[in-house]
Amino acid sequence: MKKLLLTFTLMLLASCEPPTQATIKASSSAASSAMAPSKWPASAFPLKVKVSTDFSDDEKFAIQDMGDAWNDSVNYQETFIDDDGDTAPKSNNLNSYVDSLIGVYKLSSWPSELPQTALAVTQIYGTRKNIGRSSEYIRIDHADILINYDNFDFTTDYSWGYDLQTIVLHEMGHLLGLYHDKSSVNESVMFPTITRSVNNRYPHTRDINNLKSKYGLSGSATSNAFRMPASTKALDTESDNEEEVIIQFEIMADGTEVKKIIKR
Ligand SMILES: [Zn+2]
Structure with missing residues (x-):
């Protein structure tokens, strides 16, 4: 099998100023129609998510609450995320994240390969399936969330600053296979812009519909969500x-957004 490294970056703008039309437009231009939809196989749920032991209790509870927020958003038709206790912290060596353990990590030393202005990164290991077909998708095999405590501080108590819950909810959306939603910060937790004053701790209708559509759950309204084969059977008939x-x-915290794809 030909292997390649595909790096695709979508950034959540994190300036103190409200997004301008220019930045919204820049975000939209980075929307990747070339990016096939991504999803976990149904058998992967519930995802056993561990939280690094170097988070404080308040931070740990905040992270666990956001997993529950996604589960609750679909009335537990599917339990997407299951709190699975603690795990040891990891270093800034990205290679060390290639394991079978889905973790949320607090990095006091941010990897040099990642932009220093990134507030957090969700790194997904997947397999592109049905390449070149209209049915192309990315099967998610593994994922982690890395939060940049090297360059930023995060709050959990609604005080001024980057709201940890808001960021974790957004990143867990990526973890579940959601991409950015360009509607507005009031309509989607996957909107690619955030400010220090934003607290977005519950998935919105658009997010819920996108997730339901992706995983074939009932009650999803018609939307522009990524359409995926819902059944395991469909996933098994692959090229x-x-x-x-x-x-x-x-x-990101510097108001820029970049999309890059690296092959090797
Ligand atoms: Zn994002």
Whole structure:
């Protein structure tokens, strides 16, 4: 199998100023129609998510609450995320995240390969399936969330600052396979812009519909969500044309947004 490294970055703008039309337009231009939809196989749920032991209790509870927020958003038709206790912290060596353990990590030393202005990164290891077909998608095999405590501080108590819950909810959306939603910060937690004053701790209707549509859950309204084959059977009827990829979703603090794809 031909292997390649595909790095795809979508950034959540994090300036103190409200987004201008220019930045919204820049975000829209980075929307990737070339990016096939991504999803976990149904058998992967509930995802056993561990939280690094270097988070404080308040931070740990905040992170766990956001997993529950996604589960609750679909009335537990599917339990997407299950709190699975603690795990040891990891270093800034990105290679050390290639394991079978889905973790939320607090990095006091941010990897040099990642932009220093990234607030957080969700790194997804997946397999591109049905390449070149209209049915192309990325099967998610593994994912982690890395939060940049090297360059930023996060709050959990609604005080001024980057709201940890808001960022974790957004990143867990990526973890579940959601891409950015360009509607507005009031309509989607996946909107690619955030400010220090934003508290977005519950998925909105658009997010819920996108998630329901992706995983074939009932009650989803018609939307522009990514359409995926819902059944495991559909996922099993694949072509041999596939390759392994890594996707990185970044929340940025410097108001820029970049999309890059690296092959090797
Ligand atoms: Zn994002």
